[in-house]
Amino acid sequence: MARIALVGALLVQAPAALAAGPAVVQLGLFQREGEAWWAWQSLTRKAPDLAAGLEPMVSAFNADRPAGGVTLRATVPSGADPISLCRRLLGAGYGCLVIDSGSRTETAAAPPAPAQPFAPLPEVKPEPPPRVAPPILSEAVPAAAAITVAAATVPVPAASISVTASLAVAVVPPRPTPAPPPSAAVPTPALPGAQDGLITYSEEDAKVMAGIERRNRRQGRLGAVLPDTKFDLTPALLTRQGWNLCALTFDDGPHRTVTPRILEILQTEKIRATYFPVAKVALQHSQIIRDFVAAGHEIGNHSLTHSDLRAMAPAGQRHEIAEANRILREMGATPVLFRPPYGRYNDSLMAEARAEKMNTVLWNVDTRDWKVRDPDKIVQHVKTAAGTGSVLLLHSTYPSTANALPRVIADMRSKGCEFVTLSEWIKRMHQMAEPMLVNASDTRQQASN
Numbered sequence: 408m409a410r411i412a413l414v415g416a417l418l419v420q421a422p423a424a425l426a427a428g429p430a431v432v433q434l435g436l437f438q439r440e441g442e443a444w445w446a447w448q449s450l451t452r453k454a455p456d457l458a459a460g461l462e463p464m465v466s467a468f469n470a471d472r473p474a475g476g477v478t479l480r481a482t483v484p485s486g487a488d489p490i491s492l493c494r495r496l497l498g499a500g501y502g503c504l505v506i507d508s509g510s511r512t513e514t515a516a517a518p519p520a521p522a523q524p525f526a527p528l529p530e531v532k533p534e535p536p537p538r539v540a541p542p543i544l545s546e547a548v549p550a551a552a553a554i555t556v557a558a559a560t561v562p563v564p565a566a567s568i569s570v571t572a573s574l575a576v577a578v579v580p581p582r583p584t585p586a587p588p589p590s591a592a593v594p595t596p597a598l599p600g601a602q603d604g605l606i607t608y609s610e611e612d613a614k615v616m617a618g619i620e621r622r623n624r625r626q627g628r629l630g631a632v633l634p635d636t637k638f639d640l641t642p643a644l645l646t647r648q649g650w651n652l653c654a655l656t657f658d659d660g661p662h663r664t665v666t667p668r669i670l671e672i673l674q675t676e677k678i679r680a681t682y683f684p685v686a687k688v689a690l691q692h693s694q695i696i697r698d699f700v701a702a703g704h705e706i707g708n709h710s711l712t713h714s715d716l717r718a719m720a721p722a723g724q725r726h727e728i729a730e731a732n733r734i735l736r737e738m739g740a741t742p743v744l745f746r747p748p749y750g751r752y753n754d755s756l757m758a759e760a761r762a763e764k765m766n767t768v769l770w771n772v773d774t775r776d777w778k779v780r781d782p783d784k785i786v787q788h789v790k791t792a793a794g795t796g797s798v799l800l801l802h803s804t805y806p807s808t809a810n811a812l813p814r815v816i817a818d819m820r821s822k823g824c825e826f827v828t829l830s831e832w833i834k835r836m837h838q839m840a841e842p843m844l845v846n847a848s849d850t851r852q853q854a855s856n
Contacts, residue, residue, distance in 0.1 A: 430489035432461075433504040434479045434496075440465050441712040441719065443479040445726045454499050457492070460484035480506070605804050606659050606713060608777050612749050616773060629836050631771040632798050632829075635757050648839060651795045653824035654832040655680040655816075656770060658709055658746065660803040661692040668809045670695070674702055676816050681829040682803065683709035683746045686731035689738065696738040705828040706740035708732055708765060713748045716756050724759045732763065744768045744829060768829060770800035774815070777802050782811035789815050794822050798829060 434450070437443040443465045451458040461481035483489045493503035608616070630636060655673075660666045661684055673680055682699050684706070689696050699706060710716060711731045716724050728745055735742050745765040747756060757767045772793045776785050785807065793799060797819070801808050819826075827835070 429485060430483040430487075431480050431506050432483060432489055432493060432496075433502075433506050434463075434481060435502050437477050437479065439712070439714045439718070440477050441710075441714040441716075441727050442723060443477050444711065444730070445719075445723045446479055447481075448726060448730070450501060454496075454501070457496055457499060457501070460487065605662070606777070606802075608749070613778060615749055615751055616777075629840070632769055633766065633833065634752065634769060635761070635767050644839075645796055650839070651823045651825050652827050652832050652835055653793075653795060653819055654798045654827055654829045655801065656683065656707075656746075656798060656829055657681070657801050657803040658683045659688075659713070660684055661689060661695040662804040663692060663695075665806055665809050666692070666695050666803040667698070669803055669812060670698060670702065670704075672809065672812050672816075673704065676813070678816065678826040679703050679705070679828050680826070681705040681707055681744065683707040683744075684735075684803070685709050685713045686711045686734040687713075690734060693738050696735065696740060700739040705744075705830055706735055706738075706742055707744040707746055707768070707829070708735065708742040709746050710748050715749060715751055716747055717751050717753045721755050721759055724756050725762065728760055728763050728765065732765075766833065768833070770798045772797045773800045774808075776805055776808045776811070780805055780807045782807050782814070785811040786814045786818065790818055793819060795824055797824070798832060 435443065435446055437446065444463075447458075447463045458481075461483065463479065463481045465477050465479055467477055483492060489505045493505055496503035655678065657666075657669060657680060682704055684696060686708070696706060708728060708731045710727045711734075712727065714727070716727055719727070732742050743765055745760040745763070745767050746769065747767065750769055752767055760767045772789070774785050775788055779785060779788075789799070799815070799819075801812070801815075816826075
């Protein structure tokens, strides 16, 4: 029978159960990992004395159902009293629950995998996306438990004990160490595995991506890439000006073997591209980011955790962008472009990007590499849909993308493309558009006179 000590409105395990290892406290339950990390950053800013020495980690609430929400936990420094710490956190208005110590297989930072020699990359065919389970807000408790109040022991039926989002009354029983998360893709919006950085795109994601592609055909080259812009250039003008600039852009990852292969191809072809890594994954492969920077490629911001940022409050959106910038800058990058995960954005998200001095950017040709995972189909779609003025969306995590890339480049060059970074593409577009805006303004002024 587990013994539980009551502290105010908080149920925690007795200290004797924690003697086997460092204590761990649970600080909250959240729907998405980005929200958990935002809560941690808020705690460190508002109560640095309480957060001092704690080592945070985020894990799936239920290891068998990654889409069922996440927990924010922290390891307590050796020698510190976890119950006293929880009392102080409760007094400051934060949630806190002392739980069993255990093997830290959550999403805490791990050392990067050793470099792998290049070999022919196997093709990985897409699998149907797993069904996303509804959030679980309760956790099974052993058939019998006990609560200790003062010196009295009171039996409590297991059915009456639950874990709630507010953690006002909660108990976590001893539990086995969860199995490490698989390295393959996990259902969105959870963070992908740190080793491969793979993202699984659901049917809903596919609909969003298809909608962006349809909108691109209506908005033209510039309007499709810059959803925050108020003007565009007609294809006829681009033809008259001899416009031939194209940009290759890569999302997600880094992947430990595929992304370096893509970098190698770009170097061989002498092309500068724009790469939008997921910052949390980049932490595990910082050398890959540094290699891209050293080779003269542009690094953009693809958020901290690749969550659907539309569902977050503005403060959470700002944190996803700002924290990703901080991480990437430590690797030598200077991000000025923000590409929202899944291409999903709203006015609030674009406003937060502007506040961070960033342009929100999309693309005007989706290669669909995330969907087909077939080099021949990727190349064929580029032949049909892309041309001069194209900004191509590719991904840095699929072997099929790396295998198709040389042929994609050859086809675009045969159409007259000159490859530049996305920032250069946008700059040159603006330079062409500004005289048109000035002339249009003069025309309106003359008409009003």
